[in-house]
Amino acid sequence: MTGSVPWQERLSAGTEAVQDDVISWYRNTREGRAYLPDMIWGTLQTEAYATVILGQVVEFLGTPNDVPAGVAKRMRRQQVLYDGEHHYDVVLGEQALYTNIGGPEVMRGQIERLIDEASLPSLRLGILSSTARVGLFPVHGFNIYGTGNDARAHVELVSSSMDVTEPGELALYEKAFALLRTAAVHGAGAETLLRKAHAHWSSAPARE
Template identity: 60%
Template sequence: MTSSTPWQQRLSTGTEDIQDEVVRWYRETPYGKAYVPHMIWGTLQTEAYARVILRRVVEFLGVPDDVPAGVAKRMERQRVLYDGEHRYDVVIGEQGLYTNVGGGPVMREQMERLLRDIDLPSLGLGILPAAAEYDVVPMPGFNMREGRVDYELVSCGVDITDGEELALHHKAFDAVSAAAAYGDSAKDLIGKALAFWSKE
């Protein structure tokens, strides 16, 4: 089954409630996967980076402005990285290291955060090189948890629960994961991005 809900409806009370919902999902889901081609995965975002993202959401969609509360909830959700009870496999596109969110200082801090957390036991973080060849057509990012895939589109959030569709998403994630750089190779790509943003 596939369902979609417009963002104006999901964010009708602002960003805090939906971030609180995501906090609950993460607490209840011991293992998840995410493919994020053009930005930094929310659970690894710095406070400054998250503030810019949620500010853009509020202004673009014209929903109630509770950005500080939404950012606080996004930071709360990151506790799952440190509690020893969760595991996440995440592939970030190399482009995500260069998508300008807030300018040089914000991006430098964000790259430093990735380098700091890449070796967490709870995290399998891969960077998909911009020129990597992989065995699936280019696609938007998605988050996977038990029995569900979530997409964030321009106008709505899409949830997929059909078993055959979930299997295709696992296959797609395996393809990008197989082409991604991990460990020292991933650190090298993040380090290059850090050097780039340090010039800004």
């Protein structure tokens, strides 16, 4: 089964209500996987980075502007990284480290957080180098929540978000994630790419 909900409908009451839904997903799902080719995973975003992202969403869709409340809830959802009960396997495309969200200061802070959090027991962080050979054609970002019969893939599109639960389709998302994770670097290799990105943003002009 695949279900799609338009963003303007889902955000009709603002960003805070959606973040409440996401908090519930994370608290009820002990294991998660995520692939984001060109932005930082929401559960690792800094407050400054999340403020820019949610502000852009509100402006683009014309939905109620409750960005500070939405950001506060996004920060609250990140508690799952520290409770000792959850584990997340996350692959970021190297482009995610360079997509300019909010300018050099915001990006420096965001990269610093990734460096600090990469060693958390709850997190396996991989970076897919821009030159990595992947046994898969380029694909959009997605999240996989849960395992077995409770698993689902969540995809965010321009106009809507979509949940995939049909077993055959879900198996393809799981296969895709396995290929992306295999091609990514972890540990010291990931830290090297993170520090390279940090050096870029440290030397970038303030208005970039």
